[in-house]
Amino acid sequence: xxxxxxxxxxxxxxxxxxxxxxxxxxxxxxxxxxxxxxxxxxxxxxxxxxxxxxxxxxxxxxxxxxxxxxxxxxxxxxxxxxxxxxxxxxxxxxxxxxxxxxxxxxxxxxxxxxxxxxxxxxxxxxxxxxxxxxxxxxxxxxxxxxxxxxxxxxxxxxxxxxxxxxxxxxxxxxxxxxxxxxxxxxxxxxxxxxxxxxxxxxxxxxxxxxxxxxxxxxxxxxxxxxxxxxxxxxxxxxxxxxxxxxxxxxxxxxxxxxxxxxxxxxxxxxxxxxxxxxxxxxxxxxxxxxxxxxxxxxxxxxxxxxxxxxxxxxxxxxxxxxxxxxxxxxxxxxxxxxxxxxxxxxxxxxxxxxxxxxxxxxxxxxxxxxxxxxxxxxxxxxxxxxxxxxxxxxxxxxxxxxxxxxxxxxxxxxxxxxxxxxxxxxxxxxxxxxxxxxxxxxxxxxxxxxxxxxxxxxxxxxxxxxxxxxxxxxxxxxxxxxxxxxxxxxxxxxxxxxxxxxxxxxxxxxxxxxxxxxxxxxxxxxxxxxxxxxxxxxxxxxxxxxxxxxxxxxxxxxxxxxxxxxxxxxxxxxxxxxxxxxxxxx
Amino acid sequence: xxxxxxxxxxxxxxxxxxxxxxxxxxxxxxxxxxxxxxxxxxxxxxxxxxxxxxxxxxxxxxxxxxxxxxxxxxxxxxxxxxxxxxxxxxxxxxxxxxxxxxxxxxxxxxxxxxxxxxxxxxxxxxxxxxxxxxxxxxxxxxxxxxxxxxxxxxxxxxxxxxxxxxxxxxxx
Numbered sequence: 001x002x003x004x005x006x007x008x009x010x011x012x013x014x015x016x017x018x019x020x021x022x023x024x025x026x027x028x029x030x031x032x033x034x035x036x037x038x039x040x041x042x043x044x045x046x047x048x049x050x051x052x053x054x055x056x057x058x059x060x061x062x063x064x065x066x067x068x069x070x071x072x073x074x075x076x077x078x079x080x081x082x083x084x085x086x087x088x089x090x091x092x093x094x095x096x097x098x099x100x101x102x103x104x105x106x107x108x109x110x111x112x113x114x115x116x117x118x119x120x121x122x123x124x125x126x127x128x129x130x131x132x133x134x135x136x137x138x139x140x141x142x143x144x145x146x147x148x149x150x151x152x153x154x155x156x157x158x159x160x161x162x163x164x165x166x167x168x169x170x171x172x173x174x175x176x177x178x179x180x181x182x183x184x185x186x187x188x189x190x191x192x193x194x195x196x197x198x199x200x201x202x203x204x205x206x207x208x209x210x211x212x213x214x215x216x217x218x219x220x221x222x223x224x225x226x227x228x229x230x231x232x233x234x235x236x237x238x239x240x241x242x243x244x245x246x247x248x249x250x251x252x253x254x255x256x257x258x259x260x261x262x263x264x265x266x267x268x269x270x271x272x273x274x275x276x277x278x279x280x281x282x283x284x285x286x287x288x289x290x291x292x293x294x295x296x297x298x299x300x301x302x303x304x305x306x307x308x309x310x311x312x313x314x315x316x317x318x319x320x321x322x323x324x325x326x327x328x329x330x331x332x333x334x335x336x337x338x339x340x341x342x343x344x345x346x347x348x349x350x351x352x353x354x355x356x357x358x359x360x361x362x363x364x365x366x367x368x369x370x371x372x373x374x375x376x377x378x379x380x381x382x383x384x385x386x387x388x389x390x391x392x393x394x395x396x397x398x399x400x401x402x403x404x405x406x407x408x409x410x411x412x413x414x415x416x417x418x419x420x421x422x423x424x425x426x427x428x429x430x431x432x433x434x435x436x437x438x439x440x441x442x443x444x445x446x447x448x449x450x451x452x453x454x455x456x457x458x459x460x461x462x463x464x465x466x467x468x469x470x471x472x473x474x475x476x477x478x479x480x481x482x483x484x485x486x487x488x489x490x491x492x493x494x495x496x497x498x499x500x501x502x503x504x505x506x507x508x509x510x511x512x513x514x515x516x517x518x519x520x521x522x523x524x525x526x527x528x529x530x531x532x533x534x535x536x537x538x539x540x541x542x543x544x545x546x547x548x549x550x551x552x553x554x555x556x557x558x559x560x561x562x563x564x565x566x567x568x569x570x571x572x573x574x575x576x577x578x579x580x581x582x583x584x585x586x
Numbered sequence: 587x588x589x590x591x592x593x594x595x596x597x598x599x600x601x602x603x604x605x606x607x608x609x610x611x612x613x614x615x616x617x618x619x620x621x622x623x624x625x626x627x628x629x630x631x632x633x634x635x636x637x638x639x640x641x642x643x644x645x646x647x648x649x650x651x652x653x654x655x656x657x658x659x660x661x662x663x664x665x666x667x668x669x670x671x672x673x674x675x676x677x678x679x680x681x682x683x684x685x686x687x688x689x690x691x692x693x694x695x696x697x698x699x700x701x702x703x704x705x706x707x708x709x710x711x712x713x714x715x716x717x718x719x720x721x722x723x724x725x726x727x728x729x730x731x732x733x734x735x736x737x738x739x740x741x742x743x744x745x746x747x748x749x750x751x752x753x754x755x756x757x758x
Binding site: 105137 | 616617618619620621622623624625626663664665694695696697698724725726727728750751
């Protein structure tokens with residue numbers, strides 16, 4: 001069971017984020033909403049109260065002007081009554097009383113703020129009393145009132161004076177009553193508004209206090225939970241580090257064991273191959289001597305079997321040596337330019353006796369200097385040697401083998417060489433194809449036919465091709481033949497190699513830039529990226545992105561929807577290019 | 587016969603006009619006005635001016651002798667434009683020797699009193715109105731003399747200093 005479980009680790013990260021994130025529960029959220037609503041209500045009531053205050057101030061202002069007029073009217077009335085009394089007492093002449101009456105008339109004629117004269121507020125009985133006093137004065141003689149007339153006019157004037165004073169007082173009382181009523185109404189309204197405001201204020205303070213302590217309590221708990229989670233995460237990290245160190249040690253140990261194994265196999269193989277070669281040589285010598293001498297019929301089959309088995313054993317040792325060597329080899333060791341046409345011709349030259357012996361024709365023709373790869377000459381030769389010798393081995397006599405070479409280009413403009421080795425041999429059972437490149441695996445029909453082989457040839461071929469950045473696939477039809485297809489990357493120029501190596505990082509940077517782009521710079525970024533990725537072999541995508549940039553540039557006003565659409569399309573094109581690279585790598 | 591009648595009519599009209607120019611019993615347009623006021627006594631003083639060191643009494647005829655001008659204002663009590671024949675308060679203050687630092691007290695026939703510094707009165711550009719539309723001002727319309735202020739004055743809307751039926755100006 002692996003100690004490292006990426007999904008579990010991811011889940012734990014999410015848990016920590018959840019634990020440390022500040023959250024409000026539904027109650028706190030409800031309280032917050034309630035507080036906002038209360039604030040809103042408080043604002044409305046304050047606004048209404050303010051409006052009422054303004055209205056009240058206006059009303060009081062309207063009240064004040066008439067009040068002032070009425071007070072002055074009252075004053076003039078009292079002055080008039082006083083003058084009248086003084087006249088009756090013989091202190092002043094009639095003219096003085098008449099002047100006081102005229103000044104009262106002037107006061108009554110004053111126009112108030114509402115556009116009406118002060119006199120219009122008077123009770124009709126007030127005006128009637130004034131007219132009575134006017135008539136009284138008119139009937140009196142001018143100048144001072146004589147003693148003998150005084151009692152007469154005193155008796156006549158007394159009810160008039162009483163009426164004037166009574167009406168004057170009633171004027172003030174009625175006005176005062178009206179003002180009192182209005183002010184009382186205002187006070188009631190204002191008091192109600194103030195009570196509501198006060199209630200809301202207390203309510204708000206209460207909610208605030210509850211929310212403050214509640215959120216504080218929750219925050220403290222969340223902080224503690226977060227701290228515990230971080231402590232736990234720290235513990236897990238330490239544990240993981242220890243496990244990683246142990247794994248590192250194990251890996252080093254395994255690598256050293258593998259190295260020892262390879263060295264052991266190499267040594268053993270070498271030790272086996274040397275005496276085997278010697279044994280085979282001596283068997284050949286014995287056979288030649290026996291042929292010259294009188295043949296011993298009983299011995300020859302035994303010697304032949306011995307020779308065949310020794311060759312098989314040598315073949316096995318060679319295969320194991322090769323694969324052991326390949327396991328210990330890194331990619332790119334002793335790489336040089338290889339002309340595949342020449343390489344194949346040299347292999348065919350070596351194999352010529354074996355296929356001519358069986359009347360097998362090999363169809364191969366390829367121009368020189370056209371199919372060049374970067375690779376290890378010996379390893380590539382072994383690939384062709386194994387494939388072509390297999391084709392010869394499993395083909396019937398007088399059949400033909402076809403070897404073709406052609407250049408292909410990926411959609412991303414990366415060139416490669418495709419090679420086919422097709423025979424008309426026994427074919428491979430379909431169920432065996434998936435395991436065909438497994439070490440020591442041999443197809444079931446080969447085993448049943450007791451054909452010689454070690455099961456290492458194709459495993460070596462695949463290993464070498466992988467080391468060269470290539471791959472191999474097989475299609476076969478039982479009894480009709482087999483076709484092996486090899487793909488090897490064509491040798492690149494220095495510029496091409498540089499471009500190839502940087503394509504992925506260019507796409508990554510381009511994606512980041514587009515993701516961070518804004519409405520104001522998307523056009524410029526698209527233009528820049530379009531040109532760049534076109535240079536890095538993504539010609540179709542680059543051309544389309546440049547078109548998008550041009551379309552954006554034509555718009556006088558760039559809407560947010562245009563921006564989003566363009567951004568998404570560019571990102572989609574970049575993702576498409578990245579997908580192609582991944583597919584090529586596979 | 588006819589010339590005699592005409593001359594008699596002219597004499598009557600002339601006598602009426604002469605009487606009107608010196609009497610304050612002019613017919614009132616005030617709807618709340620009273621009956622006619624008895625004619626004033628001979629040489630009746632209508633304004634008493636006094637400073638710390640001097641006192642002067644003025645009949646209506648005396649006031650007519652001051653240099654006057656015409657001032658049209660929006661009369662704030664009846665809320666309409668009216669033209670007055672006016673004497674600057676400054677002229678009157680000078681006449682009796684009221685200094686700017688003195689506290690001036692204006693008093694009306696109904697004993698209404700307003701006090702302020704002479705400087706404030708002068709700054710407000712106060713006038714003594716002696717006629718309205720070329721006619722004597724009736725008692726029931728603030729006459730015969732009153733204090734007014736031009737529309738541009740800061741006291742044009744501050745009505746306390748607008749003393750009607752002025753009787754005296756004195757230093758407190």
